[in-house]
Amino acid sequence: MTLRTTLRQVALLGAASVALLCASATAQAPKLKVGLMLPYTGTFAALGVAIENGFRLYVGEQGGKLAGRELEFVKVDDESDPAKATDNVNKLIKRDNVDVIVGTVHSGVAMAMAKAAKDNGTLLIVPNAGADAVTGPMCANHIFRSSFSNWQPAYAMGEVAAKRGAKKAVTITWKYAAGDESVKGFREAFEKGGGQVVRELNLPFPNVEFQALLTEIASLKPDAVYTFFAGAGAVKFVKDYAAAGLKKTIPLYGAGFLTDGTLEAQGADADGLLTTLHYGDSLNTPRDNAFRLEYAKAYKLQPDVYAVQGYDAAQMLAIGLKAVNGDLGKKAEFAAAVEKAKIDSPRGAFTLGKNHNPVQDIYLRQVVGKENKVIGVASKQLADPGRGCRM
Numbered sequence: 001m002t003l004r005t006t007l008r009q010v011a012l013l014g015a016a017s018v019a020l021l022c023a024s025a026t027a028q029a030p031k032l033k034v035g036l037m038l039p040y041t042g043t044f045a046a047l048g049v050a051i052e053n054g055f056r057l058y059v060g061e062q063g064g065k066l067a068g069r070e071l072e073f074v075k076v077d078d079e080s081d082p083a084k085a086t087d088n089v090n091k092l093i094k095r096d097n098v099d100v101i102v103g104t105v106h107s108g109v110a111m112a113m114a115k116a117a118k119d120n121g122t123l124l125i126v127p128n129a130g131a132d133a134v135t136g137p138m139c140a141n142h143i144f145r146s147s148f149s150n151w152q153p154a155y156a157m158g159e160v161a162a163k164r165g166a167k168k169a170v171t172i173t174w175k176y177a178a179g180d181e182s183v184k185g186f187r188e189a190f191e192k193g194g195g196q197v198v199r200e201l202n203l204p205f206p207n208v209e210f211q212a213l214l215t216e217i218a219s220l221k222p223d224a225v226y227t228f229f230a231g232a233g234a235v236k237f238v239k240d241y242a243a244a245g246l247k248k249t250i251p252l253y254g255a256g257f258l259t260d261g262t263l264e265a266q267g268a269d270a271d272g273l274l275t276t277l278h279y280g281d282s283l284n285t286p287r288d289n290a291f292r293l294e295y296a297k298a299y300k301l302q303p304d305v306y307a308v309q310g311y312d313a314a315q316m317l318a319i320g321l322k323a324v325n326g327d328l329g330k331k332a333e334f335a336a337a338v339e340k341a342k343i344d345s346p347r348g349a350f351t352l353g354k355n356h357n358p359v360q361d362i363y364l365r366q367v368v369g370k371e372n373k374v375i376g377v378a379s380k381q382l383a384d385p386g387r388g389c390r391m
Contacts (some may be wrong), residue, residue: 009233019235035092037113039079042233043206044105046261047306048077051127058318059196061294066314067321069173073100075197078109080206085112093120099328100125102313104349105230107131107150114138115133123328127313132181133280137259137388141335142330144356146343148176148278149384150228153255154185156362156378157226157276161186163195163252166224169197170217172237173228174205177271182228184285190226196223196284208236214244230257235265242269256280256365256372261304263370273339278358279305279347280365280374289377291346303346312345319343 014124032077034053038048052075074096085108092098093116100123104110110129115138117124124143127133130150132145156271163168169190173179179202187197199220201213217225225246229237234257241247247269256277259270281302291311295303316338324330339356342349350360364378 012197014377017184019097025050029069032066032069032321032326033072033074033096034330035096035098035100036073036099036105037078037088037092037109037287038075039080039105040075040186042080043233044080045231047105049230050304050306051102051262051313053301054303054307054312055127055296055314056310057307058311060298062318064368066298067324067326069183069261069321069326078102078104078106080106080109081104082108082112085109086116089116091112093117093122099123100192100317102127102310102317104129107181108202110134111138111177114143121331122238123331123334125313125316127309127325128182129178130181131177131179131213132384133388135353135355135384135386135389138354138389139386139389139391141317142294142331144316144338144352145358147309147358148360149357150181150255151185151188151384152379152382153276153278153362154226154228155189156183156382157253157255157274158186158189158191158195158380159193160276160364161224161226162190162195164224164251166190166222166251167195168222169195169224169226170199170201170222171197171226172201172213174207174233175202176205179205179228183226186226192313210237210240210325214240214246216391217246217250218244220319222250223253227252227254227258228260229254230260231262232291234258234262238262238266238273239269257291259365259372261306263372265366271369275361275365275367275372277305277365278350278360278362278376279308279373280363281371282373283346283348285346285348286345287348288346305347306323310345312343312347315343315345317333351382353386355384355389357384357386359383 105128126145171183256275320334362379364376365372
């Protein structure tokens with residue numbers, strides 16, 4: 001009886017030890033809380049959905065885990081409203097205690113997010129907003145961008161317009177950070193190439209009453225018009241530009257967001273438009289073809305640049321997490337891994353500059369039917385200058 005009792009106690013202790021080990025293992029790998037702060041309503045709603053789709057697609061390809069950690073998503077609709085941005089991001093940081101924040105589209109909102117992330121030491125990956133300051137004066141060891149700076153596609157298009165012989169240009173955009181910075185990038189390259197921006201036109205975001213400004217463009221008779229609009233605003237601008245008869249007389253050039261995710265609604269009015277961006281619909285590489293197929297299977301939609309940027313945000317998170325075995329407390333090691341990585345993106349492989357902004361090809365695209373067809377590389381491996389970054 002004593003021996004039997006002893007064996008039973010040993011067995012019970014063994015089972016308890018196994019249970020403790022399992023519990024310990026579970027405790028060591030809690031779910032990674034990912035805060036998605038994106039626009040789910042308003043002008044940029046479709047863009048926010050595409051970013052989330054791309055992010056989730058990559059996570060799904062990894063079996064639902066990154067570096068062995070399951071993900072728990074906490075979503076906030078930022079409404080593309082800078083006035084609500086600080087409160088929204090602080091909800092994720094202080095109320096929900098997220099480990100990483102992914103967002104957003106609107107540059108003004110992204111600036112508030114970057115400030116909060118910098119102040120609180122929270123990991124932030126920006127999957128769209130190109131605000132130059134995010135990887136400029138606001139740069140930090142734990143802030144990354146998987147998309148572009150506003151300067152990049154704009155600078156590339158300034159080079160294109162100058163090489164195509166334009167001497168006088170007018171710019172038109174919303175009066176907000178993304179628009180202002182895009183115009184500056186275009187002007188920098190265009191003037192370096194011998195051109196002159198004769199007028200900068202703008203209107204408040206998200207106003208889409210373009211008629212008075214289009215009338216002014218007609219009276220100025222420039223050689224080219226450069227524009228930065230996205231989402232529903234881009235749809236209306238392209239249609240109004242064509243309706244005003246300007247498309248036939250004054251070439252319209254734009255950052256790629258003018259026609260990305262908007263072609264279905266723009267229809268024939270977009271045909272032939274030239275834009276510059278770090279992605280296009282006809283790259284026809286094995287990597288991109290595989291991505292497009294998997295995205296179409298998952299969402300019954302064709303992916304756009306926003307989906308790619310969401311996908312690559314997840315890739316960058318995975319690279320850093322793998323290097324630190326899932327421990328985001330090791331910020332320096334996480335950053336070092338992502339900084340030296342070559343991200344295998346559907347857009348083409350890219351690296352990050354010292355300011356954590358992609359160093360990437362900017363493509364020249366032309367609208368053909370319902371595609372932004374890549375017709376060349378406007379600027380090869382273009383690095384954002386990161387002005388003001390002191391990291």
